[in-house]
Amino acid sequence: MAEERIWTAGLLVIGDEILSGRTQDRNIAQIGAWLNLQGIRLNEVRVVPDVIPRIAEAVNALRAENDYLFTTGGIGPTHDDVTVDAIAAALGVPAVVHPRARAALEAYYVSRGGVTEARLRMARVPEGAALIENRMSGAPGIRVGNIFILAGVPHIATLMLEALAGTLEGGKPLLSRTIGCWGAESEVADLLREVEAAHADCQIGSYPFFREGRVGANFVIRSTDAAALDACAEDLVARLEAGGREVVRDGV
């Protein structure tokens, strides 16, 4: 079988509020899951503050290492929204007002006091960029080269992802199956290692929990091959049950 091309993405989360702990990030999980559906693997995430050189440095590292780079945060109208300037700096291009973004803002703000200078900041893009639709707020996301610049507010990022769905080239989606098991994961560590070794196209992750007064673990099997995934799951269930374990198909 030919080696399969794996498509990867980096994610840069931009914002002091994530680093300070004020805001619980929701975009890493949402974008990671969405990328899986596109056949693209989230390969690395970085979180940096609202500081132009820090953003630019991370952008250049992550875009070079991955097929795609997504960013979240810092595209609003206020002084702490510096993502567009930072990405323009990283690319060595000016930030310019995009005519269609300006038109979208003018339409959105026609009944909300008109487009001010601050609001016009939201129409700025790195030169050469295209827009990513956002039917919610009038402020678009931005695509420039292999970089996708999304809003930080999770439900607006969701809308931008919906607009992008199916438009990015990827490989086979990464499939997963979860097998739950009561008892300490340390008791089945050897068994897990053996099952993984016997199924070369699958990886197994072990995620322990403590629930209803008992310990247990969920074993997540991942593969791009549905048949390999099923075979690995059956093998794992059979070996766990042969060892007298209480197994819960589809996870606890």
Place this chain on the structure above:
Amino acid sequence: MAEERIWTAGLLVIGDEILSGRTQDRNIAQIGAWLNLQGIRLNEVRVVPDVIPRIAEAVNALRAENDYLFTTGGIGPTHDDVTVDAIAAALGVPAVVHPRARAALEAYYVSRGGVTEARLRMARVPEGAALIENRMSGAPGIRVGNIFILAGVPHIATLMLEALAGTLEGGKPLLSRTIGCWGAESEVADLLREVEAAHADCQIGSYPFFREGRVGANFVIRSTDAAALDACAEDLVARLEAGGREVVRDGV
């Protein structure tokens, strides 16, 4: 006034389950907030998969750039728990069984089937390391140099942070005040910029929301100086109210 020394930390979140979107990370926010209380600023976060060279590379980048490095995840008993090996590799030292960690595991597992080879993996540390207590599971966290290796399960990470509280040298804690305001943040963007410029010891972040059918924003002022923070907050409230805005002290 002498320039104040700012203490920084990096955080490395280790785990395929975070990148795939299966698991919502809770450690970034918890550790960011905890570090603030210690007078240490979370300066960068990276998330990488359970792959030894990827972990080692990120460890070496983040520990060089910061006073402290925290890691979460990958210290359990199963084959996908490779954090200790990766950090030992990054430091160029072997992974060894720590006698006190072995003793803690033996005490914990005396009524749970004894210490197996898999469980003994949880007593391995990079050579030269000290332990971070964990009264929950018997598997300790690890301190080696400026690196703090914590569990990925958030409530166990919490217990390890409690054991570390007050033991790390830091600067003044970063204080914050939140001022809420109804209406679009774009309407007050100039005002925010002016207030921040007038209060050199303070930064202001603007976080818009949509709630109860109305838009609004919370403005978070951050400073290590309580008096400067209060003065900035009063100035911001006064200017917002002078502009006819509906202000909510302590945030919406």
